[in-house]
Amino acid sequence: MRPTTEATIEAGRVRRNWLLAAPALALLLVGASGPLLIVLVYSFLEPGEYSGVIWNFTPQAWFEIFLKRDIFDGTLGVADAHLTIFWRSARLSLLTTLITILLGFPTAWFIATRPQSQRALWLFLITIPFWTNLLIRTFAIMEVIRNQGVLNTLLLRAGLITEPIQILYTDTAVLIGMTYVYLPLMVLPLYAAIDRFDFRLAEAGYDLYASRLQVLRRVVLPLVRPGLIAGSILVFVPSLGAYVTPRVLGGGKNMMIGNFIELQFGQGRNWPLGAALSMLLLLIVMAALLLYVRVSSREKPHG
Numbered sequence: 001m002r003p004t005t006e007a008t009i010e011a012g013r014v015r016r017n018w019l020l021a022a023p024a025l026a027l028l029l030v031g032a033s034g035p036l037l038i039v040l041v042y043s044f045l046e047p048g049e050y051s052g053v054i055w056n057f058t059p060q061a062w063f064e065i066f067l068k069r070d071i072f073d074g075t076l077g078v079a080d081a082h083l084t085i086f087w088r089s090a091r092l093s094l095l096t097t098l099i100t101i102l103l104g105f106p107t108a109w110f111i112a113t114r115p116q117s118q119r120a121l122w123l124f125l126i127t128i129p130f131w132t133n134l135l136i137r138t139f140a141i142m143e144v145i146r147n148q149g150v151l152n153t154l155l156l157r158a159g160l161i162t163e164p165i166q167i168l169y170t171d172t173a174v175l176i177g178m179t180y181v182y183l184p185l186m187v188l189p190l191y192a193a194i195d196r197f198d199f200r201l202a203e204a205g206y207d208l209y210a211s212r213l214q215v216l217r218r219v220v221l222p223l224v225r226p227g228l229i230a231g232s233i234l235v236f237v238p239s240l241g242a243y244v245t246p247r248v249l250g251g252g253k254n255m256m257i258g259n260f261i262e263l264q265f266g267q268g269r270n271w272p273l274g275a276a277l278s279m280l281l282l283l284i285v286m287a288a289l290l291l292y293v294r295v296s297s298r299e300k301p302h303g
Contacts, residue, residue, distance in 0.1 A: 042275035061272035093239035104186035112194040169251035186231040193227025
């Protein structure tokens with residue numbers, strides 16, 4: 001009778017937990033899944049004449065993401081402008097992730113190797129940018145890299161250049177801005193992983209005549225990989241859908257997916273295409289998160 005009693009108690013505990021979580025789950029279902037469902041439905045409708053949608057089912061918006069029809073002869077061709085925006089978004093997001101890794105890893109290592117009494121101060125300094133609005137931080141970067149900004153002024157006074165370098169309103173400006181904005185999201189997970197690292201393992205590698213590069217590649221990186229993957233996801237996902245930074249630093253000609261989606265719901269007046277682009281971006285983010293879960297599960301002995 002004891003196993004039956006324990007099973008009954010366990011079933012009651014699980015039922016009680018589900019009942020306690022039911023209000024929060026219902027709120028998430030209505031507040032998060034509801035709007036996404038509306039966007040999904042809109043992506044299969046016709047665009048209205050002056051924005052809005054016409055309730056006629058059609059997958060036309062999904063075809064318009066990758067294909068375009070010639071206005072003269074009606075032939076189909078590849079939507080080059082759309083693919084260019086997708087490629088720019090993916091390229092800048094990957095470069096942002098790579099640069100934040102190169103800058104964030106030594107920063108996190110430095111913090112993790114400080115005395116315990118000093119680490120809180122360094123982490124405090126890392127989190128200070130989060131206290132400021134994203135738009136303000138983006139304008140701060142613009143003041144640094146514009147033609148009459150801090151960077152060009154210092155280079156001109158040092159005699160290193162004879163005229164200002166055009167950085168603003170380029171892909172480089174967007175890359176600099178996103179690296180600055182999302183760098184803390186890379187540092188914090190890496191610090192959490194390095195803080196748990198047993199430095200005696202590195203000493204053992206040196207005792208076995210391994211070089212510093214070999215210790216880094218074969219000892220340190222495999223053990224801090226969960227933090228590295230988590231930081232990469234935290235940087236890549238918001239970078240892919242970034243809107244404010246590309247809009248301010250890239251101008252209107254350096255558009256990314258987020259700006260393109262806003263354009264369809266605004267001046268483009270093509271809500272179904274904007275909805276289809278939104279769902280495509282969501283699918284890409286979900287694929288990245290599923291990849292992270294799959295890789296993370298391999299780190300655990302029982303999945």
